[in-house]
Amino acid sequence: MHISEGILPLSWAASWGVSSFVILSIALKKLKGTLERNPEKKAFFVLITALIFLLSALPIPVPFAGTCSHPVGVGVGVLTVGLSGSIVAGFIVLLLQALFMAHGGISSLGANVFAMAIVGSFSAYLVLQILKNTGLPLFLKGFLVGIVADWLTYTVTTLQLSLALMEGEPFFSLFLKILLAFLPVQGPVGILEGLITGSLIVALAKRRKDLVEVSV
Amino acid sequence: MKGLILILISFILLCINIAKAGEDEAKAEKWGGADAVIIEKFAQEKGREPRAFIELEGDLELSAFAFFFGIAGFIAGYYWRKLISEKNRATSTL
Numbered sequence: 001m002h003i004s005e006g007i008l009p010l011s012w013a014a015s016w017g018v019s020s021f022v023i024l025s026i027a028l029k030k031l032k033g034t035l036e037r038n039p040e041k042k043a044f045f046v047l048i049t050a051l052i053f054l055l056s057a058l059p060i061p062v063p064f065a066g067t068c069s070h071p072v073g074v075g076v077g078v079l080t081v082g083l084s085g086s087i088v089a090g091f092i093v094l095l096l097q098a099l100f101m102a103h104g105g106i107s108s109l110g111a112n113v114f115a116m117a118i119v120g121s122f123s124a125y126l127v128l129q130i131l132k133n134t135g136l137p138l139f140l141k142g143f144l145v146g147i148v149a150d151w152l153t154y155t156v157t158t159l160q161l162s163l164a165l166m167e168g169e170p171f172f173s174l175f176l177k178i179l180l181a182f183l184p185v186q187g188p189v190g191i192l193e194g195l196i197t198g199s200l201i202v203a204l205a206k207r208r209k210d211l212v213e214v215s216v
Numbered sequence: 217m218k219g220l221i222l223i224l225i226s227f228i229l230l231c232i233n234i235a236k237a238g239e240d241e242a243k244a245e246k247w248g249g250a251d252a253v254i255i256e257k258f259a260q261e262k263g264r265e266p267r268a269f270i271e272l273e274g275d276l277e278l279s280a281f282a283f284f285f286g287i288a289g290f291i292a293g294y295y296w297r298k299l300i301s302e303k304n305r306a307t308s309t310l
Contacts, residue, residue: 002251004266007259040299047295050288057281059249069250101280102268103251161255165262174258181254207300 001072001115001157002097005105012164017110023118024091030084041081044211048081049089051200056093056116057103060192065184071193072116072153075146078124079201080212086124090117115156124149138205139198146197150190154182 008016035042055073062069073093077086094112097103104112124145131141162175205212256266272280 001255003255004251004259005269006267007255007264009264043295043299047292047299050292050295053288054285054292057285061247066246067250067253068247096284098269100270101284102270102272102277105267105269157255161258165258165264167262178254178258181258182250185250185254204300211299 001112001153002094002104003108003111003157003160005107007105008108008111008160008164010107012160013107013110015110016108016114016160020091020110020113020118024087024113027084027087031081031088034082034084041085041211045081045085045089048077048085049092052077052086052089053093053096055193055196056090057097057101060189062185062188065188067185069185069189071146071189071196072120072150073193074116074120074153075124075142075149075193075197076200078121078128078149079142079145079197080204083121083125086121087117090121093117111157111160115160116153119156120149120153123152139202142198142201143194145194147190147194149197150193151186154186154190155179158182 031045035045052073055071055076058070059068060070061067072090074086074090077089081089091113094104094109094116098105098109098112127145127148128141131144134141158175158178161178162171166174201212259266
């Protein structure tokens with residue numbers, strides 16, 4: 001979902017940038033408060049940011065599509081450091097990838113942050129809230145959180161591209177075309193991300209139940 | 217649970233069929249990243265040329281990935297040990 005430099009027109013890049021900046025400042029303020037109240041979570045936030053960094057740049061080959069793609073990792077973020085922590089971690093990761101790894105871009109940073117860090121985290125948070133008090137096994141909760149965060153991130157990237165590139169073409173037709181192009185690649189990667197998220201959260205809950213956001 | 221598994225299997229089969237339908241297109245850039253194969257392809261079709269914020273030519277990209285993955289892996293491993301393994305050992309001996 002890393003949209004490169006030069007793809008989005010300036011107006012769209014600025015709009016996504018401003019929207020992301022507003023939400024990011026609120027998340028940053030909330031995270032600061034949380035970390036002041038629980039200083040132990042600072043180290044945990046660093047660990048989760050490093051994990052999101054690794055997951056969101058790891059190219060996974062999808063054999064029957066002949067293409068590689070990567071998970072987004074924010075599902076793990078929401079389950080461990082909460083919504084605001086996941087948003088801030090996602091921003092740090094995308095900034096580093098744009099600056100040093102030629103992944104994404106600075107003008108498109110707002111759009112990428114909006115898709116992955118904000119919508120990915122919000123959707124994961126929403127699924128978590130719905131499933132929190134259900135009797136589903138922890139692995140299944142993690143699986144669903146991971147899969148929804150991944151697919152929603154790519155749906156928003158599709159929306160951003162369709163809005164930016166629709167000149168002379170109906171929006172819905174372009175949206176569907178890009179979504180169908182993503183489906184064979186991101187469908188299986190999303191399922192894999194669900195499995196990774198579920199396994200990670202079970203492994204964490206077994207060792208440090210107190211650090212996991214979801215009730216076990 | 218059975219229903220969920222059935223839905224997942226149907227979805228995977230659907231993905232395989234869609235992938236086969238677009239096989240010729242994918243062959244052009246075998247194993248390329250989805251960002252380049254899908255996002256940049258659509259952008260180029262619409263006349264928007266993607267460019268990198270920093271150019272990492274040749275093995276420089278590999279170096280950058282290896283370097284940052286190494287650092288991130290070290291940080292993740294270090295804090296996992298500090299927060300999860302050591303704490304877990306400490307509480308289980310109490």
